[in-house]
Amino acid sequence: MPFKIIASQCTGCSACETQCPNFAISERAGVFLIDPEKCTECAAYFDEPQCVAVCPVDNTCVLDTALPRHQEPA
Amino acid sequence: MSTSAQHQVSCGGGEISETMQVMAKHKSCGTVGGSGKASCGSQAGIGNVPNEVWEKVKNHPCYSEEAHHHYARMHVAVAPACNIQCNYCNRKYDCANESRPGIVSEKLTPEQAAKKVLAVASAIPQMSVVGVAGPGDPLANPDKTFKTFELVNKLAPDIKLCLSTNGLALADHVDTIARLKVDHVTITINMIDPDIGAKIYPWIFYRHKRYTGIEAASILSNRQLQGLEMLTARGILCKVNSVLIPGINDQHLVEVNKAVKSRGAFLHNVMPLISSPEHGTVFGLSGQRGPTAQEVTALQDSCESEMNMMRHCRQCRADAVGLLGEDRGAEFTMEKIMAMDIKYDEQARKEYQAKVEKVRIAKLAAKQEQLAELASASSEIKVLVAVATKGSGLINQHFGHAKEFQIYELSTSGAKFVGHRPIHPYCQGGHGEDSKLEVAIGAINDCHAVFVSKIGGCPKAELIKAGIEPVDQYACEFIDGSAIAWFKLYLDKVNEGKIKHVERLDAAARHNGLISAA
Numbered sequence: 187m188p189f190k191i192i193a194s195q196c197t198g199c200s201a202c203e204t205q206c207p208n209f210a211i212s213e214r215a216g217v218f219l220i221d222p223e224k225c226t227e228c229a230a231y232f233d234e235p236q237c238v239a240v241c242p243v244d245n246t247c248v249l250d251t252a253l254p255r256h257q258e259p260a
Numbered sequence: 261m262s263t264s265a266q267h268q269v270s271c272g273g274g275e276i277s278e279t280m281q282v283m284a285k286h287k288s289c290g291t292v293g294g295s296g297k298a299s300c301g302s303q304a305g306i307g308n309v310p311n312e313v314w315e316k317v318k319n320h321p322c323y324s325e326e327a328h329h330h331y332a333r334m335h336v337a338v339a340p341a342c343n344i345q346c347n348y349c350n351r352k353y354d355c356a357n358e359s360r361p362g363i364v365s366e367k368l369t370p371e372q373a374a375k376k377v378l379a380v381a382s383a384i385p386q387m388s389v390v391g392v393a394g395p396g397d398p399l400a401n402p403d404k405t406f407k408t409f410e411l412v413n414k415l416a417p418d419i420k421l422c423l424s425t426n427g428l429a430l431a432d433h434v435d436t437i438a439r440l441k442v443d444h445v446t447i448t449i450n451m452i453d454p455d456i457g458a459k460i461y462p463w464i465f466y467r468h469k470r471y472t473g474i475e476a477a478s479i480l481s482n483r484q485l486q487g488l489e490m491l492t493a494r495g496i497l498c499k500v501n502s503v504l505i506p507g508i509n510d511q512h513l514v515e516v517n518k519a520v521k522s523r524g525a526f527l528h529n530v531m532p533l534i535s536s537p538e539h540g541t542v543f544g545l546s547g548q549r550g551p552t553a554q555e556v557t558a559l560q561d562s563c564e565s566e567m568n569m570m571r572h573c574r575q576c577r578a579d580a581v582g583l584l585g586e587d588r589g590a591e592f593t594m595e596k597i598m599a600m601d602i603k604y605d606e607q608a609r610k611e612y613q614a615k616v617e618k619v620r621i622a623k624l625a626a627k628q629e630q631l632a633e634l635a636s637a638s639s640e641i642k643v644l645v646a647v648a649t650k651g652s653g654l655i656n657q658h659f660g661h662a663k664e665f666q667i668y669e670l671s672t673s674g675a676k677f678v679g680h681r682p683i684h685p686y687c688q689g690g691h692g693e694d695s696k697l698e699v700a701i702g703a704i705n706d707c708h709a710v711f712v713s714k715i716g717g718c719p720k721a722e723l724i725k726a727g728i729e730p731v732d733q734y735a736c737e738f739i740d741g742s743a744i745a746w747f748k749l750y751l752d753k754v755n756e757g758k759i760k761h762v763e764r765l766d767a768a769a770r771h772n773g774l775i776s777a778a
Contacts, residue, residue, distance in 0.1 A: 197351040198367075199396055201341035204403075205468070232468050239470035242342060242351045 188225030189235055190250040193217045195243050202237035202247065211237065220247075227256045313526065316443055316497055319388045319613075320420060321584050323444060323499060323527060325572045325677050328584045329623075329653040329739075330616050332387040334380050335394075336373035337366070337579040338404045342396035343428050344464040344480065347542035348503060348533055351395070365579060365589065367395075370404055372594055374411035378604045379597045380581055381416055384588070385612035387581075389444075391422040394578035399429035402436070409440045418606055420444065424501070428464060428480055430487030438494050445491055446529075447484055448501040451509050452519045454478040459508050462542070485523060492524030499527040499570065504551050504559060505543070506533070517563040528563060529570035532556050553706060553767045557678060571679045574664075583651045585664050585680060616652075623653045626741035631674050634744055639751050641761050642671045646681070646704040646728075647739050648712040655734050655742055659715035665704050668739065670747040675740045681767065701726050706767040708750070711742065727764070 188210075191202070196217040203211045203218060210224030220237065227249075228235045237247040321328035342351070368376065377390050390412055392398040398405040409421050422444035423437070430447065437445065451457040457477025464476040471479055491498050500520040502513050509516075517528055533550040535543045560569045574584045582588040646665035648657035664682045668675045681703035683696075697719055704710055709729040713736060723730045734742035753759045 195352075199340045199342065199351055201343070201396065201400065201465075204341065204401075205465075234469065236468060239468075240341075240343070240465045242345060 188222040188250055188253055188256060189220050189227065189237055189247050190222070191218055191220055191237070192246050192248065193219075195246040197243060199242060201240045201242065205236035205240050207231040207236065222250060222253055225256065226258070229256060229258050313497065316420075317526075320422075320444060321389065322391075322422070322446075322570070322573070323497065325570070326620070328572050329649075329651055330386060330620055331389070332384050332581075332583045333389040333391060334377065334387055334581045335391050335576065335578050336368055336376060336408060337395055338368050338370055338373045338408050339392050339394055339398045339401035339578075340367050340396045341400045342394075342426075343400040343466070344397070344426050344476075345462050346426075347460055347462065347548075348505070348535065348544075350540040350542075350544075352540060366594060368594070370407035370411055372597075373408045374415055375602070376592055376594070376597055377412050377416060377419065379600050379602050380592055381419060381609065382602055382604055383591075384582065385609045386583075386616055387419075388613075389420045389422055390416075391424060391444075393424040393446075397426050397429070398423045399425045399433050402429070402433055406433075406436055406440060409442060413440060416604060416606075418609065422446065424448070425487075426480070427484030427487045428466060429483075431483060431490055434487065434490045434494065437491070438496060442496070444497050444499070446499040446501055447488055448503070449481075449484050449488075449516055449520060450503050450505070451477065451512060452481055452485070452516055453512060454481060456509050456512050457481060460503075460505065485519065488520060488523045488525060497527075498525045499529060500525045501529045501531060501573075503533050504530050504556055506549055506551050506555065508548075510551070510555070510559065513559055514562060517566055521567045525567070527568045527570050529573050530556060530559050530563070531573055531575055534575065553679065553681070560678075571677060572666075574680065574682070585666075585682075586651070619652055623738045623740065626738040627675070627744065630741040630744035630748070634672060634674070634748050637672050637748060637751050639672055639754075641751065641754065642669060643708040643747070643750070643761075644669055644678070644706050644764065645731075645743055645746070646707045646710040647743070648710070649739060653739050654736060655711045655739055656713050656736050659700075659710065659712040659719055659730070662700075662712070665700075665707075665710065666739070667704070667707065668743050670743055670750075672751075675743040675747070697722055701728065703767055704728060706764045708764060709746065711739070711746070727762075 198216045198218065200213065200218065203213070207228060208224045208226055210221045211218050235247065241247045317323035319327050319331050321331045321333050380387050392405045392408060405423065412419055412421060421440065421442045423442055424446040427447040427449065450460050454474045454477035457480060458474045461477055461480060463470050463472045464480050466479055488498055502516055504510055504513060513530060520528060533543065535541065535548050535550045537544045560571060563569055572584060576584065577587065577589070579589050580587050581592055645668050647655055647668060648659055648662040649655060649666055650657045662683065664680050666677065667679045667681060669678045683700045683703045701723065705726065707728055709731050710723060711731045711734060713732065715730050715732055720730045731746060754761045
């Protein structure tokens, strides 16, 4: 399942946008959104999801439990 | 909107030719610079600073106390992202009426920022410096920050560039900083001991990983000092900002001062912690208090024998515009800028700045004249006085209109700028005029007198009741010379037994970082 950003908590600081290895994050109406099609949970890139690690507000970049976990292609 | 700027220069300008003559008599030997260290004329620069360094700082309001009365700066908010978390910062909270770092009304693209620079440079010809200071960290947004500098270099090459960083990414960008002729860099260094750092920084984001606790503080400290060394080795001027947090790093900042001085920092700026529960910061919510004015001054004094100390910092917003202590940002929103007809005229800016230089010389001469008068006096007495000013080193502000007071320490060795006190208490309304007067008196309660261009009857009576003498007979005259003249009269009255000298109380260093709601 990909990550999502809780819009009401997003400060719009853009820190996540440049850290995302999948270019999955973009701005809309002052807050940032993660494209679930592009998010790989940073698998194969980093030990920890970059958006979570850099976000200044705790519990704002979170796993989207409505969607299945990301699977790396075999 | 340049009328107020013109007013500042014309106010008292008639005395220039007269004071130029006095100046010639005194062979232009004067005191300049932020540290109160004596030096001989503008040729020698400040303290023991070499001429090439003085050339870099003499028109930079943040690097020279003397320059900050005359030259303006602007910050462009192109850098929203940050790579560390500080316990005194909360990125969720924003308020247009606030004046503190990390606060902006609108984020800009580099192209918008360049346009804003041209608009401000045309309207405020004494604007000499453009800085990127956030609202996050400039070097956590390197593309946007450096693109902005490239554009300003191209469009307005007479403007100096500076940036203010937490230092974590600094070492990676020193080459670019040098290439783009950014010759002033400020690094915020609050500790060199990771145990102390762990109490200030909950985490850092470094090389794609979040670090916490002592490990985070240790990496940050090493990177800050490495970046400082690399910059000073290249001859880039470095100022170090330190936030004074009582009970956490207050004593430790003396060690920080030694560490940054030994690595070539030019100026050290110890600032009071801004802490209030409504800011929602970790420190604000935990009840961590900010320091009193005396605590800040005591620390600055204890470091001053080591290096130049900055005392005129206004802890301004990441989108501030104008002289330090004023914020004209509201005149330059992107919406207003788009409607402006901007003509960038470098020659007109030069001519205007030449006039400013004349005022600076005249001010120095007025001070010398009064110092000569004081030379015969001998006394151990030191007093603080507050001054209401709109800039140009003149007493040219009405008591009731002042958003801050500049504080001078007077002794037989002269008048020394030792700080300022912001006084506007209201953010979301709900405070009446009475409380504003109370806040003003509370902010200058350590002063013996307050110098103003005008003052109403009611506040005058309240000030006298509080033991602060309202002084309005030096309206539109230079601050230093007037303060010394007043001090001479004060000493005379004490010596003649007409008044008794008494020590004053302490005062608040900051008022929650708020500015006018107007």
